[in-house]
C-alpha cells in the first residue's frame with residue numbers, strides 16, 4: 001500500500017517511525033479522518049480547515065498548505081484505487097530527545113494512508129445501542145488531537161457492555177460520543193451540544209444541521225441533560241464513518257419505541273442525497 005510520508009509517496013514497508021516521535025510518545029499531534037465515497041473525498045475542504053485549525057491551536061506549523069495536502073490526498077486515493085473507505089491524515093510535532101516542552105529543532109512529520117471500508121449499513125438500518133459514561137476527557141475536545149485515551153477507554157466500556165458507542169456526559173450534561181456527535185429530538189425540535197471547547201466540531205454534525213435547516217426542522221444548539229435523553233422522542237449520533245446512526249437503546253432502555261425515529265430517517269435520506277448515493281439505510 002502507498003503511504004503519504006511528508007510530501008512523498010512510499011510503500012508502507014519502507015516507513016520507519018522514530019522511537020522519539022512526539023506523536024508516539026506524547027500524543028503530540030493532530031489528525032483527520034476523511035470519508036471516500038465512489039473515489040471522491042467527501043467534505044475535503046472542511047476537514048482540511050479543521051486540520052489546519054487543530055495544528056494552529058497546539059502550535060504546530062503545518063509544513064504544507066491545505067491545498068497541497070488536499071492534492072496529495074487525492075493522489076493517494078487514486079494510487080491505492082480506493083473507491084469506498086477513509087483517508088487517515090496526521091501530523092506530529094516531529095522527533096526530538098524526549099522532553100515535554102516544544103523542541104527547538106523538530107520538523108513536523110505528516111502521514112496519510114487509505115483504508116478500504118464499506119458504509120455501516122446495519123447500524124444505519126437497525127440503529128445502535130449505547131451506554132452512558134462520564135466524560136473524563138480534557139477541556140479542549142475541539143482540537144482533534146492524537147491523545148485519544150479518553151475515547152479509547154470509553155469505547156472499550158461500550159464494547160464490554162455489548163454496545164456500539166457511548167454517550168458521554170459532564171456532571172449529567174450530554175457532550176458527545178467517543179467518536180461521534182450526539183443529537184436528540186423532542187417534540188419535533190433537534191437538540192445538540194453547542195460547538196464549543198467540550199466537543200469536536202463534527203463535519204457530519206455541521207452537514208446535518210444544514211440539512212435540518214433545509215428540511216424546516218427547528219434546531220437548538222443547546223446542551224441536553226441525561227434526563228432529556230431518556231425522555232427524547234429520538235436520539236442519533238453522527239460521524240464521518242458512522243454517518244447518521246439511530247440510537248435505539250441507552251443503558252439497556254429503549255429510546256422511545258426502540259426503533260429509528262421519523263426525523264432521523266428523514267435526515268438519513270437527506271444525507272444520502274447529499275453524498276450523492278441512492279437511499280440504502
Ligand code: PLP
Pocket residue numbers: 033151176177178179180181199200201202203204205238239240241
Ligand atoms: N466527536 C468526536 C470525539 C470524534 O472523534 C468524531 C470523529 O472522529 C466526531 C465527533 C465526529 O466528527 P466528524 O463528523 O467530523 O467525523
